[in-house]
Every structure is written in structure tokens, then in C-alpha cells.
Amino acid sequence: MNFDLFKEYEPLYVIGHKNPDVDSIVATILITNIFNSKGIKCLPCFLKDDYEIDEYNQKIIDTCVTIDMTLIEPDNNYNFILVDHNDPTQSIGFGKRIVWGIDHHNSANILSNVLIGKTCSCSLFIYDYFKNIYDFSTEEKFMIYMASLADSLFFKGSRCKDSDKELIAELGFNMDVDKLFHKYFIPTDLSQGLANVIDNHSKAYNYRGIKFNSVVVKTYNEYSHLREEFIDIINQKDTFLGVWIDLDKEISYAYFRYNGKTKEFIYDFIASRGATIIPDIYRYIDKLLKV
Numbered sequence: 001m002n003f004d005l006f007k008e009y010e011p012l013y014v015i016g017h018k019n020p021d022v023d024s025i026v027a028t029i030l031i032t033n034i035f036n037s038k039g040i041k042c043l044p045c046f047l048k049d050d051y052e053i054d055e056y057n058q059k060i061i062d063t064c065v066t067i068d069m070t071l072i073e074p075d076n077n078y079n080f081i082l083v084d085h086n087d088p089t090q091s092i093g094f095g096k097r098i099v100w101g102i103d104h105h106n107s108a109n110i111l112s113n114v115l116i117g118k119t120c121s122c123s124l125f126i127y128d129y130f131k132n133i134y135d136f137s138t139e140e141k142f143m144i145y146m147a148s149l150a151d152s153l154f155f156k157g158s159r160c161k162d163s164d165k166e167l168i169a170e171l172g173f174n175m176d177v178d179k180l181f182h183k184y185f186i187p188t189d190l191s192q193g194l195a196n197v198i199d200n201h202s203k204a205y206n207y208r209g210i211k212f213n214s215v216v217v218k219t220y221n222e223y224s225h226l227r228e229e230f231i232d233i234i235n236q237k238d239t240f241l242g243v244w245i246d247l248d249k250e251i252s253y254a255y256f257r258y259n260g261k262t263k264e265f266i267y268d269f270i271a272s273r274g275a276t277i278i279p280d281i282y283r284y285i286d287k288l289l290k291v
């Protein structure tokens with residue numbers, strides 16, 4: 001990688017997606033540290049008013065990360081590096097200069113200069129990509145470990161493959177993570193009602209001009225009676241993707257509302273939205289649009 005090419009864009013603002021999770025924050029810090037060590041001035045940043053962190057992610061962040069981000073106004077002329085997303089809708093919007101990016105989600109086919117890996121976390125991809133030219137500290141390795149556990153739901157999700165586990169093992173921490181799952185996992189808070197979850201915790205997607213929001217509910221079997229209400233709410237939307245994960249039964253349901261119809265997908269495992277469900281939705285859209 002030729003870091004000199006970035007010189008003319010200094011300072012570069014490194015940014016993850018809105019409502020950042022552990023992986024987005026760790027990836028932001030890693031890229032900042034790596035680039036700064038190579039003499040390229042980078043600043044890790046959050047978009048002002050758009051960096052609310054949920055309880056699950058906050059709990060894990062507290063164990064491994066000190067957050068020291070520059071808060072930036074939405075109206076700016078900065079040069080950016082995107083991490084953990086490749087669709088600008090999920091952070092700074094269109095019309096900004098995106099110099100480079102690194103991600104592990106499926107490509108939204110919007111940017112050609114974002115490097116996309118197939119790992120369970122963006123942080124793990126950054127580790128794998130830079131480990132031969134950057135000496136990751138123990139603190140950084142621990143952040144990568146925790147970010148990878150958080151993003152893969154402690155190895156329970158479909159996003160985590162054997163190759164991911166091999167890479168995570170290289171970091172040198174405990175690979176028996178079941179205890180950690182029980183310690184850190186917080187199911188989706190349904191106490192304020194499903195509509196509240198849907199309105200406040202959704203992520204924006206944009207595929208072939210079809211824009212939709214999506215929410216994932218991770219819950220236990222005792223709340224399965226609420227799934228019908230969840231479907232009812234989705235059925236009132238224009239375009240929406242709702243995912244319901246039953247952690248006891250290890251079943252995932254995805255409901256994609258589009259064009260007056262709701263298509264249901266059922267998985268007999270804990271399906272990762274990014275790694276499993278979204279690619280299925282994109283294929284479904286392709287079929288509908290006959291492309």
C-alpha cells in the first residue's frame with residue numbers, strides 16, 4: 001500500500017457508520033493509528049448528533065476502547081476514509097470526497113475505492129490486511145478481538161466462519177467465548193414497544209435505487225408472541241426490512257416489505273443481517289427487477 005498517495009488529502013477524517021457499534025469504532029481507531037504511524041495525518045471522527053451507541057455496544061466498548069473522537073458538522077469540506085460501511089448514506093451522505101475506505105459488508109456498488117473483505121468484522125479485516133506492515137499492540141489486538149466477538153454475536157452468527165476463528169485465534173485471547181456472550185449480550189429492548197425499536201434503531205440501505213430502512217430484533221422465545229405485531233408494523237411500511245432473531249430456538253425471520261408485498265425468509269440459524277440476509281434481499285430485488 002502506497003501511503004504517500006494520501007499525503008495531498010491531509011488531514012483525513014476516518015469515519016464509521018451512524019449509530020456506531022464496537023466494530024465501527026475500533027476500525028476507525030485502527031485505521032487512524034495505522035495511517036498516523038505511516039506519516040499520514042488522520043483524525044478519528046463521529047458525525048455530530050449521529051453517534052448514539054446502544055447499551056450492548058457500549059458495554060463492550062467500555063472494556064476495550066477509550067473513545068476520543070473529533071465531532072464534525074454534517075456541513076463540511078473534509079476528505080474522508082470510510083470504515084465498516086461502503087454506502088455514504090450510512091454516514092456522511094453523498095457529495096463528500098471519499099478518498100478511500102475499508103469494509104466487510106457486501107458492496108452497495110456505489111464506491112469503487114473501498115476495499116472489501118469477507119471477515120466477520122471490519123477490524124479483523126484491517127488486522128489481516130495490515131499485520132505484515134504494522135505492529136499491532138496488545139491493546140489494539142484486544143479491541144479487534146472484542147469487535148470481532150461483538151459483530152459475530154460471539155461466534156453464534158452466520159457471519160463467523162472457520163477462517164475468521166483462525167484469524168481471531170492469532171490475536172492470542174480466549175477462544176471459549178460462551179461465557180462472554182452471557183456476560184455482554186443484551187437482547188433488543190422491547191419495553192418501549194416495537195414501533196419505538198423500529199423507528200429508532202434502523203439502518204439505511206440503498207440498492208439499485210431502492211432505499212429502505214432495516215431493524216434487527218434479537219430476543220428470546222418468551223417474546224415470540226410479539227413477532228406477529230412486528231410483521232403487522234412492517235406491513236404498514238412502504239419499503240422495509242425487519243429481522244426477528246429467536247436466540248433460544250436459533251431461528252431468524254426476515255420480512256422484506258416492497259411494492260405492497262412482504263416477502264418472508266426463514267433461516268434455521270442466527271443469520272447475520274450483513275453477511276446472509278442482505279445478500280438474499282439483494283438477490284430478491286435483482287429477481288424482481290429482472291437484472
Ligand SMILES: [Mn+2]
Pocket residue numbers: 023024084104120121122151
Ligand atoms: Mn462491522
